Amino acid sequence: MPLLHELKLRFASDDDIFFQPDHILHIPVVFIGLTSLLDLIQTKERLTKDAFAKQGLAADDAGLLRQLGESIDTGDLRSAVTSLLSGKMIVFHKPSETFIAVEAASKPLTRSVEEPSDESVIHGPRSAFNEDIDTNLGMVKRQLNSDKLAVKSYAVGANSRTRINLLYLENQVEPALLTAIIGRFESNKELDVCNLQQLSRMLGLPSWAAISPYIRTELPQDTVHYLMRGKAVLLLDRFPCALVLPNDLWSMLAVQNDLNYPRLFTLSFRLLRLAGVLCHILAPGLYVAVVSVNPEILRIEMALTVAQSRLGVPYPALVETLILLFVLEMVMEASVRLPKSIGPTITMVGGIILGQAVVSAKLVSNLLIIILAAATIANFTISGFVNSISIRLFKYVILLLAAFYGILGLLSGMVLVCAYVSSVTTFGIPYAQLARKSRG
Amino acid sequence: MDKTLQVIVMCIVTHLGLMFFLFPSDVMETVDVGHWLPILVGYLLHFAFVALYTKGLAYYDRHDLIDIFLTGGRTIAVLLLLPLAVYFIMVNIITVRAYSEIITIVFLSNTPLWAIMALLLTIPTYIAMTGIESIFRTGMLLAILFLPIVLFVICVSFHNTDWHYLFPLLERDSFNFITERPFLKSLFIFTGSFLFLGFVRPTVTYNRRRILIASWILLPLVLLSVYIPLLTFGQDTASMLQFPFILAVDTIDITWLMFDRITGFFLLGMVTFVMLFVGLVMWATNRLIHRCMPRVRPEWITLMLGMVIFAASLFVRDWGSVHRLFWWNSIFRIYAFSVIPLATYLFGVMKARKLQVSP
Amino acid sequence: MIKVMRRLCRILLLLAAVPLLHGCWDNKDINHRSLPLVMGIAKQQDKYRIYLQIPSSDPQNPQMKVVAESGRTVTEAVDRISMNMESQVDLLHLKVILVEKHFAQEGMADIIEGFIRARDISPKAKLVICNESLERFFENMKTAIAGNQTILCDFFDKNAGWNPSIAQTHIWETFRSIHSYTRDVIAPIIQTGKDTIIENVGSAIIKNGKMVDRINPNETLLYYAFKGASTQGKIEVLDHASVLIVNNTVSHHGKIVNSKPLLRSTIRLKVSVLETRGDPTMASIRQELEEIEAKRFAKLFKKMQLKEADILGVGQYFRTDLSRSELSHWRSVYLPKAELQLTIKAIIQNNGNLKTTGM
Incomplete structure (x- = not known):
């Protein structure tokens, strides 16, 4: 069992990880996951239900387990680690040496959608972005019901992976702007992005400018408005603002509300x-x-x-x-x-x-x-x-x-x-x- | 990208900056009665040459003046453009020097000249370094910020006018001014700021006809610059003044304003336009020099240019020498005013002929 | 690489600004400047004696300060005052130039020109003539005024104490009259009064900067009526009534008949009756008003012709008919033989709260 061993080695200094032998229906498995990121009991419950429903579909135990999630190659340590870090659980079936990454019930680490704290709105839509990138993306999609909305997802950084979503409207955005941003993302994938200065460095924007190259907004309403004006929007995971590129003078005077x-x-x-x-x-x-x-x-x-x-x-x-x-x-x-x-x-x-x-x-x-x-x-x-x-x-x-x-x-x-x-x-x-x- | 509006604003703003200071007294020296005549003649000349110039430029798509003249060979291009470069540099020296002197006369009497000249040069140098598109945008922003003030002052400057001073409108022998020195000097406000059109072609496109139509806005402004002091003081008094318009604005008494001397704001609003003008001319000069020395970075050329102009302005000793320099520059001015547009037009026509023959 | 260059350029530009830190040349805080409001000028033999009234900015001690000094020129005297004061004297805010009568009669063209030339004195400052010696005037003022620092300015301020019987002439108007062919000015004459601090005792006719005659306050009112300036709010006392002028309009028409200028003028006065004596009819009040004004006006015009001083600016109405060379002899040749046909039309707009019969 090289992968299991490797995982154990990899997480030797992280006591957060658990390797818990258990059963799904009658099948003996080992659950592997990070305690801080997932709710084990709920996940187990869900898995059991799911397995029960799919019981007849597979010929053997390994086949049934494969129905429950994505299987990981035994040699692919990297994707196993990524799955774990992003909050998934790995189910290990010893007899068939199968590793399966399943979606886990996550622990509530994100606040719910709240009112904006830095940009108050009077008599306007009040929900504001929070730290969860998927929630944010969802809010934008809620606000803008259009099939022209394109979302490109990137995970950048060598030491710490950060998810970045690039949003734009296909028929509005300036093509030069788009190719420039995408080009920068592709070529600087290895740079860590933990703050906006690092993001600027990744995008090759001047670091000493007295005027910020982004507009920052925590309102989905404003974000959608900028999208419709042909700007590109970046959503960073764990960052409760949308970053709109490029900034303009008008944004100083105009509020969408x-x-x-x-x-x-x-x-x-x-x-x-x-x-x-x-x-x-x-x-x-x-x-x-x-x-x-x-x-x-x-x-x-x-x-x-x-x-x-x-x-x-x-x-x-x-x-x-x-x-x-x-x-x-x-x-x-x-x-x-x-x-x-x-x-x-x-x-x-x-x-x-x-x-x-x-x-x-x-x-x-x-x-x-x-x-x-x-x-x-x-x-x-x-x-x-x-x-x-x-x-x-x-x-x-x-x-x-x-x-x-x-x-x-x-x-x-x-x-x-x-x-x-x-x-x-x-x-x-x-x-x-x-x-x-x-x-x- | 079509930038007609920006080009128009730029033309108007730079002309505004130039016309209210030396021009009125030059016109008043030219004639005693019927001031509208030299103004109109000057303006029509300006209009004709701008029309020729833009027509000539329109024959060439996305070429600047240097490219156009280079089609006639290197020697011709150098011969045609060298005086232009000299003219540009001299315009910069004179403008910076004259305006610093005006500011010390009117506003900051204790500040040494070099300090004001340094300010009047540093900012244009920076403006010139940012490139032509940025210059246009600066022009737009300045126009939005300062034009309302300027227009307000022009409107209230009718406060003390007496319409009887308008007369007599004309006297018999009033056509003799054409060859007179003050008239030739007064032409300067028309010459400086349309030549830049020849240099912006590669990056900026504009609608020629709209620009020609918009240039008529200048005419009433030019007339006002002379007639407001004239109607306030009368020819006899106004002709004694160094800067008639400034004093005419100085006589306005508006009791409900928080500020007392609105001339200050007017004058300095104009100075900001002049800074833009100097920046623009410096940029054009930079283009000319950069073509000769393509190895050197344009930023350095602009910087050196700024220093040269600063040094040269320091050498001009007094107000009299400014006037003399101004007069000497007339030869170049008339050259830049007439020969360059004509040559551009001829080159354009020649190209059109060639195209007709060759296909 | 380009970025590094740019940054270097910027740093160099910033470094160029460092020497500026040495000097704040015109920089002097407002509380270290003395801002005199009134300048008194008298002439003693060959020297000017200058009085400056400086308001104190100390709220605890609101005493008006008057300082005096002599000098061969005005600036010399001011300079001496400045030398001996704890703060720098700044003439920028001067509102009133008070000239002693004797000096005014001698002629003050020089100092007026000096004021216009130097520019630190606002051309909007008012010219006033003092009927008594300045020494005494300021002495009386000092004892009379406690808190109000700007009393002299307020006396002539349109929004405060001014009324149309007080002449109001700015420095620039006086300057214009010195060089104009067709226009002279009047200036108010004041002295300290017994009950009120300042007393208006009529106006001086100033021709070429020299006081040549004087007119009384009633004539000053007519002067403003003729000019078409508003005389609104002025009370006219007649034999049988007193009326309030509500509105006035004028129209002039000039033409040359037999090389004699003829001016037809109509002044329309709208009045409202305030008080009557006895039992006059409205028609009689109107007639009385018209007669009394016409008589006064004829007298004023005579005086003007006699002194060859065109305070009403009659010549302005002949600018279309006379050439410039003829206009230059306006005062000496044409004005004395000018004829004025004046019609005064009074309209009694209302008669207050009481009904009066016999409209």
């Missing part, structure tokens, strides 16, 4: 987000430019108020802004880390205590607090957390330029950002493609 409202509101929501983007990246720079370089831009009443609010602030506007921005970024980062129950504390400490104290200690002007608070709020109007991060970064470029050149710096910072945004392409498809191309 907008379309569930009358047109007028859709438009105004999107304009609001655009204003949010502009407000977030321009407001701190504008403050610095106006306060320290071009005060003539302000009306005199405003200028006097601003001067009053800055009275006694010890450092230049740029430093003041940077300090406060730093504190704000820390508050944001901290509130992501904190458990939900302590979250409100940081709001209080950050908002009330720190904000109030910093003003009354005359470390920063209260106008700046208002401006930065507005800018921070504006940041969260942007759809998609990943998008809002890149926007957060651009703000600093503009801020620095504004400190040197005032309004000129502010606007040339905008030019720089625009030029950068326009130069980003993913698989040859530009990020800033404004005209939506519809095919078929």
Whole structure:
């Protein structure tokens, strides 16, 4: 029995495995499986029922067992190991030296379909992706009832196998994009993919880009929408988001759920987000430019108020802004880390205590607090957390330029950002493609 | 891919950037009355040459200017394109230098020139390095962001106008301007930014007729750039000003705006368009040079070009020399404005004839 | 490889930005700048004496600060003030230029041109003439004002204390009038009052930057009525009634008859009756109003012709009829012999809450 022995050797350091002699009906067998992944009792029950039903179909015991699952060649250790790791059970029939991999009842290691936790939806479909790739795929298929939906499945990684599904609509997808992605998957099969940086490396995407090449969404509704716009969707096992390739500028402003409202509101929501983007990246720079370089831009009443609010602030506007921005970024980062129950504390400490104290200690002007608070709020109007991060970064470029050149710096910072945004392409498809191309 | 809209936006935006600064005072130096005449003449010349140029280019599918001229042999191509390259580089030097000076005069009086020139060159260099398709997209984004502000300012600039200054519309001897220096100088706003059309063919296609139709949008804008200061101040006062349009916008008093001097936003919005223009011209120059030195990476050429332009701009001492340089460049300008389109057209016609004969 | 190159390029570009860190040339925080609102200019022998009214930004101590210094040029004096102050003086926000009467009569074309040239003073600043010595004016102001820092600006602000009997002239309009053939301006004359802080005592006729005569507030109102600017909200007192002007429209028609300019103008005033004395009929009120305005206007026009100062811009209506060379003699040749046929039509729109008989 070389295979059984080999298996035992292979899993010598894994106590999770069991080799349990048992019977199916009257046939003596050995069940082999991983305790953590499968529910033995249920599986046994199911197997017995199944075997009972198929009793008359086979001539001998080995034949009956073969009806129950896929048989594995005695020399094929690799597929035996893969079956075990993916949660199947192997039934070993000693007299005929047969190994059969059967579907096992899995232990519930996945949460059920829940509401989205990172993208809330108002008055729209609420189910969100979870960690199980099959559930996710099923949800997409539920949402999109089309025979044009193609699914390509890959298992990549040399050390740890990760299942990746590539979804696209046959009649919509850009052929160049598709061949590029498939080509990368085929040629980089051995690379491990445990996180998105590794995925980017596998797909050959730039690793230093300030703009994420994917759109991430945990909503099947949005995913389907992107599919219909000719994008490709990647589903990773154990990853509760769909990754949409390529990203585009529009995804920053548009949420699919907008379309569930009358047109007028859709438009105004999107304009609001655009204003949010502009407000977030321009407001701190504008403050610095106006306060320290071009005060003539302000009306005199405003200028006097601003001067009053800055009275006694010890450092230049740029430093003041940077300090406060730093504190704000820390508050944001901290509130992501904190458990939900302590979250409100940081709001209080950050908002009330720190904000109030910093003003009354005359470390920063209260106008700046208002401006930065507005800018921070504006940041969260942007759809998609990943998008809002890149926007957060651009703000600093503009801020620095504004400190040197005032309004000129502010606007040339905008030019720089625009030029950068326009130069980003993913698989040859530009990020800033404004005209939506519809095919078929 | 058809990018007519992007090409149109690019044309309009780059022209906008150029027309509001030096152009009005040049026109006012050209004539005392009937300013519409030199403007119209300039514009019609522009239109005619753009039509010729695009017609000539249309004979060749997916060829850029260099390919077209190379069909006539290497010597001819070099002879035709060398002055163009010189013109492009000089345009860059003059534009960067002049606009930095304008910014110091109008806006940042304490910032040294080199710092502003560095900014005005770094960003275009980066833009030029990203390639033509990206330049077009940048143009679109900038247009979406800044055109509303610019149009708003143009609309409110009628605030202080007095229509009586429109008259007299014409006087008898007002056709003498054609050969005058200020008129030739004023042509610059028309010459700079249509030549790029010849370089984008391999990657970008456009609809020639739509572009010609859209170029009429420029005419009212050009007229406004002269007539708004004229109607605000009158010829006698306006002709004394270095940048009449800027001062005309400066006189606008809108009490409900949060900002006081909207000129700042207008002017700097224009400067962003100029950055785009410089980037575009640098890209075209880069194409020309890259053809001569195919071994060197285009990124390096652009970078070197940026440095050369920066160094050259440092050598221009004062505002007077800018004007002189501007005047010297007129020869190249007229060459680029007329000979290049004509030559393109002739090459096109010749190719069409050959095709007719050979099959 | 290309990627590495690109990255190198970017790093080089970033490195090029490092020297920028040395300087923030125009960078000075707003609380370290003094933003004067009013500049007073007087002339003592050969020197200008400059007064700057600077609002204090300290809420605890809202005292208005007035500093004065002399110099041979305006900038020299400002520079001296700046030197002696704890913060840098920034003229960017100057709203009112207050000129002493004697200096205005001497002529202030030089300083106006200086303001336009230097650009840090907004061309929107208002020109005001002070009837008393500036020393005394600011002294009185200081004692009178406690909290309100922007009182002088508010006095002329259209949204605050302005009314059509107060002339309002910006620096750029004055500059235009200096160089225009057909247009002069008026500027308000003020002094400190007994009960109110500021008192409007009429307007100065300014010709070529020089104050040549003055008109009273009623004539100023007519000036605005003639210009077609709104005189709405102004109360006119007649012998038998006082009325509120609700609306006014004008139409002008100019033509040359026997080489004499003839201007036909119609001013329509819509008024509503506020108060009556005795028992006048509506018709009589209307007639009285028309007569009184016509008489005043004739006087104003006479004065204008006598001083050869075209404050009403009558010449503007003849731009179509006269050539530019003729227009250049407008003030001296044509204006004195110009004839004005003015019709004033009053319409009594309503008579308030009371019925009055005899419409």
